[in-house]
Amino acid sequence: MFRSTRDRFLSLTLHGLAAVSGLIVVLVLAFVLQESSPVLSRVMLSRFLTDGSWHPAADAAEGAFNLLPIVVGTLLSSAGAVVLATPLGILSAVFIQFYAPLHLARWYRRMIELLAGIPSVVFGLWGLVVLVPLIARIHPPGQSLFTGIVILTLMILPTVALLSNAAMAAVPREIVSGCAALGLSRRTTAFLIIIPAAKSGLTTAAILGLVRAIGETMAVVMVCGNVVRMPGSLFDPIRTLTSTIALEMSYARGVHRSSLFFCGLVLLLVVTGLIAVAEIVSRRQLHGPV
Template structure:
């Protein structure tokens, strides 16, 4: 599409003003991400200098008051919660999208899609609250104490499900119609068509959806803070309480000082590193290299 080149001269003085204004706003918007990284590093630097990166994984425990800063249990908490929820939400979300496109009667597909959209808009604190008052007591009856890794996984699953369902929905919509007609002409039954024709055609969109939901699962704070019990330990079963990196920041930031505060910024950096890795792999997939 046509764009004006802002370097060429224009007869109007207002055009120059406009150009300066637009460049100014874009510079500011573009530097925010950089600014965030700079401030995370600046605030984390004292901890990296005094404590060193290695001790964040080799210290015996997380007791900032005694100078022990082991992030590993919380990193495990984040990874387990993420893995569990992605494992459950991915098939459910993709099946949801398939339901909308190929199984649901037309009268049902529209409302179902709206329902998923609504689910996507509900704030995390509401999910967390519902998890706290409904889900945690239920789990507590089966296997005390209740606030646990399992509760966190289930709540995260409900939260990230709309992300993958909507992404899968969009990528299924982009499968060319003549593929489907061709499959129908070959007499393929519905599921065989989905498995052999639709999935390969929609693969890159589905993978992007998985990456987006993984990012959401890693970054989620409030809901998981409310249902996970927040005990700093590497969980040995689904019913153990855990604390994630995000929850740790939210819980301790209020009173953290000095090296402790800097250590929380280090965990912020770890989260950012995970997210950047995900964005890079999303880029890689969307360029189609995954098929090579």
């Protein structure tokens, strides 16, 4: 295929570089699996749900490994954020596409992109210094599931809004022109025609928002209170899988350390699974009926 040795060298080098890039994800999975193997071999999987509490120790027999409250905390906070961010994101997209004057739409889009670029520690700092005292006034202690949901909503909103916007923009223009020809109002066009037509794209947007919420760490560590207990109300502190890793990794040894890698493994599998689902859903838009 290649005439010169220089071309062959280039092709070979590039294949090598690409192979390494492609292998990283395999390495991630392999190392996380390998590091979590001690806990998987020494602690029965059922103990993660039935142990009395989360008091992990370097020794399997001494520790207690109940992950249930942590998993519930993760699910509640990210589900809450998705429930709030999805309507806000879709409405934002409708606003950009159908309601706002051109310059306003451009500014709003720009603002959402800026929001997407704000680092999660900064969200956390703002949440901790501004939101937590405010919420503590309504219902102490302030560092709670609710604060976490508010911050996460704000953090995943750009993902949901920008992807929804793209999904709506991808609806064939003939449909929009058809609506205009029929004399339908913008409102009817947006809510009764475009949103149903973009349904699978919007679902993908919500799922990818959920992925982001589940994987989020720093902001959640800073505003959620991090107490390992089943939350009884919206204003109880919670602990998530990601914050457990972030908080305990610095001193964890032995089986404890390994159980944190197990948390990472769970996160990795859940997130990858969700992304696969999102991909299947978004593919349906291309092939299935609109």
